[in-house]
Amino acid sequence: MAGIKDVARAAGVSVATVSRALSGRGNVSPSALAAVQQAAHDLGYVVSSTASGLASGRTRNIGVLVPVINHWFYASVLEGICTALMREGYDTTLYQLTKDPAQRHQIFSDFLQRQRVDAVIAVNVELSETEVVALHALDKPLVGVGGPLPGVPTLQVDDEAVSALGTAHLLSLGHTRVGYIGGSSETDVDFRVPSHRRIGYERALAEAGIDLDEALCVGADFTMAQGYTVAKQLLGNPDARPTAIFAASDEMAIGAILAARDLGMQLPRELSVVGVDDHELAEFFGLTTIRQLPHEQGELAVAMLLRAIRKEEPARAHTLGHELIVRNSTSRPPADH
Amino acid sequence: MAGIKDVARAAGVSVATVSRALSGRGNVSPSALAAVQQAAHDLGYVVSSTASGLASGRTRNIGVLVPVINHWFYASVLEGICTALMREGYDTTLYQLTKDPAQRHQIFSDFLQRQRVDAVIAVNVELSETEVVALHALDKPLVGVGGPLPGVPTLQVDDEAVSALGTAHLLSLGHTRVGYIGGSSETDVDFRVPSHRRIGYERALAEAGIDLDEALCVGADFTMAQGYTVAKQLLGNPDARPTAIFAASDEMAIGAILAARDLGMQLPRELSVVGVDDHELAEFFGLTTIRQLPHEQGELAVAMLLRAIRKEEPARAHTLGHELIVRNSTSRPPADH
DNA sequence: ATGAAAGCGCTAACAG
DNA sequence: CTGTTAGCGCTTTCAT
Numbered sequence: 001m002a003g004i005k006d007v008a009r010a011a012g013v014s015v016a017t018v019s020r021a022l023s024g025r026g027n028v029s030p031s032a033l034a035a036v037q038q039a040a041h042d043l044g045y046v047v048s049s050t051a052s053g054l055a056s057g058r059t060r061n062i063g064v065l066v067p068v069i070n071h072w073f074y075a076s077v078l079e080g081i082c083t084a085l086m087r088e089g090y091d092t093t094l095y096q097l098t099k100d101p102a103q104r105h106q107i108f109s110d111f112l113q114r115q116r117v118d119a120v121i122a123v124n125v126e127l128s129e130t131e132v133v134a135l136h137a138l139d140k141p142l143v144g145v146g147g148p149l150p151g152v153p154t155l156q157v158d159d160e161a162v163s164a165l166g167t168a169h170l171l172s173l174g175h176t177r178v179g180y181i182g183g184s185s186e187t188d189v190d191f192r193v194p195s196h197r198r199i200g201y202e203r204a205l206a207e208a209g210i211d212l213d214e215a216l217c218v219g220a221d222f223t224m225a226q227g228y229t230v231a232k233q234l235l236g237n238p239d240a241r242p243t244a245i246f247a248a249s250d251e252m253a254i255g256a257i258l259a260a261r262d263l264g265m266q267l268p269r270e271l272s273v274v275g276v277d278d279h280e281l282a283e284f285f286g287l288t289t290i291r292q293l294p295h296e297q298g299e300l301a302v303a304m305l306l307r308a309i310r311k312e313e314p315a316r317a318h319t320l321g322h323e324l325i326v327r328n329s330t331s332r333p334p335a336d337h
Numbered sequence: 338m339a340g341i342k343d344v345a346r347a348a349g350v351s352v353a354t355v356s357r358a359l360s361g362r363g364n365v366s367p368s369a370l371a372a373v374q375q376a377a378h379d380l381g382y383v384v385s386s387t388a389s390g391l392a393s394g395r396t397r398n399i400g401v402l403v404p405v406i407n408h409w410f411y412a413s414v415l416e417g418i419c420t421a422l423m424r425e426g427y428d429t430t431l432y433q434l435t436k437d438p439a440q441r442h443q444i445f446s447d448f449l450q451r452q453r454v455d456a457v458i459a460v461n462v463e464l465s466e467t468e469v470v471a472l473h474a475l476d477k478p479l480v481g482v483g484g485p486l487p488g489v490p491t492l493q494v495d496d497e498a499v500s501a502l503g504t505a506h507l508l509s510l511g512h513t514r515v516g517y518i519g520g521s522s523e524t525d526v527d528f529r530v531p532s533h534r535r536i537g538y539e540r541a542l543a544e545a546g547i548d549l550d551e552a553l554c555v556g557a558d559f560t561m562a563q564g565y566t567v568a569k570q571l572l573g574n575p576d577a578r579p580t581a582i583f584a585a586s587d588e589m590a591i592g593a594i595l596a597a598r599d600l601g602m603q604l605p606r607e608l609s610v611v612g613v614d615d616h617e618l619a620e621f622f623g624l625t626t627i628r629q630l631p632h633e634q635g636e637l638a639v640a641m642l643l644r645a646i647r648k649e650e651p652a653r654a655h656t657l658g659h660e661l662i663v664r665n666s667t668s669r670p671p672a673d674h
Numbered sequence: 675a676t677g678a679a680a681g682c683g684c685t686a687a688c689a690g
Numbered sequence: 691c692t693g694t695t696a697g698c699g700c701t702t703t704c705a706t
Contacts, residue, residue: 003683003684004683004684005683013692013693014692014693014694015683015684015685015693015694016685016686016692016693016694016695017691017692017693018684019684019685019686020685020686020691020692023685025685025686026686026691026692027691027692028691028692029691029692032691032692044446044450046446046447046450046451047451047683047684048391048451048452048682048683048684049387049451049452049453050386050387050390050391050396050452050453050682050683050684051391051452051682051683051684051685051698052683052684052685053387053684053698054385054387054388054391054682054683054684054685054698054699054700055683055684055685055686055697055698056684056685056686056698057685057698059387061430061453068416069406069412069415069416069419070409070412070413070415070416070617071412072407075406075407075408075412076407078406078407078431079405079406079407079433082406082431082432082433083433083435086432086433086440086443086444086448087440089443089447091430091432091448091451091453092430092431092432093398093428093429093430093431094415094419094429094430094431095419095423095428095429096416096419096420096423098420103423103424106423106426107423109381109383110383110426111423111428113381113383114383114384114385114386115385115386115387115388115699116386116387116398116428224618224621225620225621228621261598280407281561283562284561284562284565340699340700341699341700342699350676350677351676351677351678352677352678352699352700352701353676353677353678353679353701353702354675354676354677355700356700356701356702357675357676357701357702360701362701362702363675363676363702364675364676365675365676366675366676369675369676384699384700385698385699385700387698387699387700388682388698388699388700388701389699389700389701390682390700391682391683391684391698391699391700391701392681392682392699392700392701392702393682393700393701393702394682394701452683
């Protein structure tokens, strides 16, 4: 395996010049640069990241903290991060932060302390006080995606605005009995996304001058199966059935669509449904939804982080855009008889 | 940031002893061990992975190659890998191998050459001749999951047996017209999984003495949407409609279920459907399927790799188990009238 | 079982 | 713009 000395010898320059030429730091004459690149290419030389990291303190590697990988949203964000980092020549090191305290402790007190990462991206992870302290103690650039962390600049969608928009879409079509499928108290712990969405729903109702009906609001765990179950409850109620449902995630919304179908209802004639995410299945089910772009969120997080690493500017919190995608799951409510 | 010298001083021993005590290599007296551990804990000392890696050549980091992240199967395998590696104190560095030749070249000629990984796991990636050569040239332990790579020990399910089992299940229920939804020529390129599954389907038919009917075999791209589309074609045929469908993935099988419902068919009375995977949605749809356990596959790959790294034994190819999970999507065919 | 010391392969002053 | 050289923080002989 060729080393920097071999390249130096082959190019007829010193190792310092090779280092400068290959890293782009410091001045190198065009001729030396060309000679070094040629030699490096011929020898198949690649800088050793351990040696370079030890000497410079830079690793060209970013740690990514995620709560789960096997989930549409997280996997999408991760893909965006990974793609963007690779483009910049950075490696992506993945840390799955489970609920196991021992494992979490290991991550914060060992893995992240090993001097292996230049910076950290935390995707929707919920951290304890001490964990946040440990993160900050790394004294490395830090960016959050999706979940607000104390003192960590975060990219977020405005969940309240998202659900206000979804609800308003239904109201503007003429619906007055709009059900809400949100988080249960259990999932509520996660960053209050559910409660923010609930607030947006209520705000939209209030702005339309419609009283909130608690009987129309149910909680689920963001899965299709639970969306199905709770939607059946909502739709089975003989005297308080909603004509529309706003669900806080596409998976729950799809569950609601399937529940309505199983009840023999015609969509969207008898029931309108709106979700949130623009999940990969949303189009197939013709689901009207509020799109968020997790892939782009990941890319954006990387862009912010790199700017911070390069000291161009500190990372700052940022609100991400969202967009109403109208498909076939929404229409005017059935005419009253 | 405390270094090994600080620990040595605090423990009253030499840095060599600290290194030995903390790495578990070489002999250390119990008293010295205790003193070192105490000192390290007090000082919050963690071995610098760059320094340790440079000096020892071991990085405690594994590179994982995946074609996509945002997909149930790959995300599950990745989760299994990540969990298992973490348990062993290893980091997971993720490389998404897209179709972009420039990016692929970067991964094989830069990223993997940086001396940052001790070994590589390749999940279902399809590599060119030169890429395989580059991988082997790393001279590091290598394990494949799901897709056979020349010269790389691989964990695989027996795709032929899987689909023979799924098809046989339907035949044993009495079906004689069993449709097949497999890969299209486009996805066929990926490791011949589709064609292996096709072969298993045909074998099961042959064993049951049933002639293959090409009209009952259609290709799709493994998504729910295409499964839906092609199933409609199959089911809409007035004089050659199958009474059962074996789909090479759960997502396509679910698409077929939805297609049948939209045609007003009663499942499983008028149509039986079997998938492959035991996807997270399979249970919700009551889908009978052949389960494979991607999470476990990831864990197994790690176990093999670590044994190879520790020189206990070379990695060897291995066939993974599968299991028929019977739910509500299969039953006897409707009685002929 | 332990310590001294020589690297590991590169970067970054520093001097020129 | 370029070369010399002293580390970066650990591991690992080699003695003892």
